[in-house]
Amino acid sequence: MAKMHEGRLIVRNSSLVDFSRCERKGALSWILGKVPRGNESAAPRLGTEVHRVLRGWYGGEFGTGVEAVRAAMATFEAGYREFAERVCSAGDDKRRWGNASRVLQGYLEQNMPEAFPFRPIPQWLEVRVGDVSAGQEEIRLDEEREDLLFQATFDMVAWDERSVAFVLVDHKTTSWLSELTSRQYAGDPQGTGYLWAAKKWVKRQYEEAGQRAPDIQGMCFNMIETKELPSDPKRKCKKHGTTYSECGRWHVRSELLGPYVRTPEMEEGWRVEAIRTSEEIRRLFDYSERCVASGSGSVLDKAEPKGLVSGACTIYGACEFLDFCRTGASPRLIDTLLEDRKDWGEG
Numbered sequence: 001m002a003k004m005h006e007g008r009l010i011v012r013n014s015s016l017v018d019f020s021r022c023e024r025k026g027a028l029s030w031i032l033g034k035v036p037r038g039n040e041s042a043a044p045r046l047g048t049e050v051h052r053v054l055r056g057w058y059g060g061e062f063g064t065g066v067e068a069v070r071a072a073m074a075t076f077e078a079g080y081r082e083f084a085e086r087v088c089s090a091g092d093d094k095r096r097w098g099n100a101s102r103v104l105q106g107y108l109e110q111n112m113p114e115a116f117p118f119r120p121i122p123q124w125l126e127v128r129v130g131d132v133s134a135g136q137e138e139i140r141l142d143e144e145r146e147d148l149l150f151q152a153t154f155d156m157v158a159w160d161e162r163s164v165a166f167v168l169v170d171h172k173t174t175s176w177l178s179e180l181t182s183r184q185y186a187g188d189p190q191g192t193g194y195l196w197a198a199k200k201w202v203k204r205q206y207e208e209a210g211q212r213a214p215d216i217q218g219m220c221f222n223m224i225e226t227k228e229l230p231s232d233p234k235r236k237c238k239k240h241g242t243t244y245s246e247c248g249r250w251h252v253r254s255e256l257l258g259p260y261v262r263t264p265e266m267e268e269g270w271r272v273e274a275i276r277t278s279e280e281i282r283r284l285f286d287y288s289e290r291c292v293a294s295g296s297g298s299v300l301d302k303a304e305p306k307g308l309v310s311g312a313c314t315i316y317g318a319c320e321f322l323d324f325c326r327t328g329a330s331p332r333l334i335d336t337l338l339e340d341r342k343d344w345g346e347g
């Protein structure tokens with residue numbers, strides 16, 4: 001999300017990443033608020049629904065034991081089943097209801113809240129910070145400037161007894177968990193942004209109460225692998241001694257990565273780049289506004305297709321606007337090929 005609010009720009013990690021990879025992608029997603037037509041994807045919705053369940057799970061809302069799993073799965077079913085049955089193809093989409101529910105149930109059964117290594121702070125689960133449009137206190141990227149603001153949602157702030165400090169936890173659904181995933185997340189720039197903002201925000205909470213804030217020692221990623229689980233009703237699993245339809249969900253893999261620390265240099269480097277990118281975003285927003293006011297031109301005239309050089313068109317999986325760009329990225333084709341995004345203002 002990136003938006004203008006009373007002349008001030010508010011950015012989040014997602015928009016900073018999109019704009020820095022490719023200005024055209026950023027402008028299409030966050031200034032014009034578009035997605036390719038008829039391209040409703042299950043990935044973001046699955047992520048949202050899993051997050052909803054995990055907030056309740058680690059916040060103690062579902063109780064404990066078998067009953068807790070049942071209650072959590074009922075919440076997941078209410079939020080996801082109808083959507084998945086409409087959007088995912090029945091046979092091979094690993095995000096279809098049958099497989100996705102096996103994945104989540106398997107995860108919950110293997111990760112009871114009482115076994116979690118940190119103590120989640122209940123009021124700091126899925127907590128949104130810096131949303132000035134909702135009356136929250138601002139988080140300035142540069143203390144000297146009031147026009148560039150940062151907003152974030154922390155999945156979990158938790159207390160680590162051993163290091164007597166907070167940790168920040170982000171839940172991630174991923175299609176493939178490997179050595180590489182752990183290396184990627186160790187230095188993930190979004191993690192740096194979250195840590196930078198969380199330190200500022202937690203410090204403020206304590207200072208308002210006249211106390212000294214404990215440290216936030218690092219960032220953890222709670223990874224859940226959402227791949228296809230074995231479900232054959234006839235073949236027997238050697239490991240569990242039952243058919244795969246019985247034990248499939250016990251094959252789900254998950255891992256709590258971290259805590260990863262960031263050096264002060266990394267955080268400052270992130271902040272300087274975030275300011276620079278925000279200034280570019282601001283320039284594009286202003287240009288877009290002038291186009292709308294004068295009834296001529298489009299922000300696409302100024303948003304550079306950096307992906308053509310940086311590789312962002314394909315490097316992180318195919319960019320959703322690849323077809324639009326292949327047909328020449330003409331502003332005249334926007335209404336034909338693209339539609340308004342439904343998560344506009346969130347993300």
Ligand code: SF4
Binds near residue numbers: 305308319321323325
């Ligand atoms: S396809 Fe490439 S150039 Fe087009 S918006 Fe995506 S990243 Fe940018």
Ligand SMILES: [Zn+2]
Binds near residue numbers: 241247251
């Ligand atoms: Zn098995």
